[in-house]
Amino acid sequence: MNSLIIHMSSSTARRPNVARLLQDLPDAQVVEAVNGRDPAQVAGIKTHAGNLHSPAYPFPLTPAEIGVFQSHRKCWRMIVDQGWDYAMIAEDDLAVSSPEMTRARAMIAD
Template sequence: MHSLIIHMSTSTQRRPNADRLLEDLPNARLIEAVDGRDPAQVSDVTVLPGTLHRPHYPFALRPAEIGVFQSHRRCWQRIIDEGWDHAVIVEDDLRIDPARFASALKLLAPHMRPGMYVRLPIKPRETSGEVVAQSGDMRLIVPRVIGLQCVCQVVGRDAAKRLLAGSERIDRPVDTWLQMHWITGQPVHTLLPNGNAEIAGEIGGSTIQTKTPVTGKLAREWKRAIYRARLWAHPQKG
């Protein structure tokens, strides 16, 4: 098993945690994150308004979201280039429980295939459509609706190829796009609980979230609720 840690070398507050992940994850290496605020780094990215796929995405992509999407695409390409069957991909604000993480990988090992994408999320929000495997309180499931965030996942080589081919043009954040399995053609599994935690607040805050006025926040939440309701019309099936 190999591991890729998305980290921007200028993010000095996050470097200690990135170094900890280098020690805690199997065969880990850093992958330089794409800075979406730098026009030179995203000059080859085709960004469209949220009308590329249905349901339409009601928000404009922020530069940081573009950078995160391209950073994950960079990791998918690395898996292909290295010829790995699969690899762990994490963001540098992840904290793992090494013992629990090892147990999660042990549970996953006999089931992982190059065509699989498995989330190890920090929040147990998904409802199971099928239980694939279980050990103690830990379960590998096919969630009905795929959760948000890409803090930690295991991605197979064939899945990486499929996702790269499907994301040459983007119109929404990477985690939101991955929810659309009927568009990507990529089923997504989830492994919970796994001991993972997000610690962005301890190391300088989120690189994506921005402050929104109260009136704008209410309108945004209303649009988000409508969008989520439309996602429920496309549940994953085991």
């Protein structure tokens, strides 16, 4: 199993947790997060007004929400490009419980 840890390298406060995740998660690697506030990183991304479905979504998307979605999309693309059947995608603020991780991995292996 592969693990992808989404982390914005400028977020120095989360670096110690990223180091722990690299140890705690199977075959983990860090994926640079998309900064939704950086026009160069979100160029060409189209959003909708939020009225495609009923009820309409009442709030405009924030740059942070766009960055989070694009970061996960980047991971999904990596999974497809690598030919993996699946991978674990984690945010850099995840706290891992060893017993729960063991149980989750056993469920995936079945």
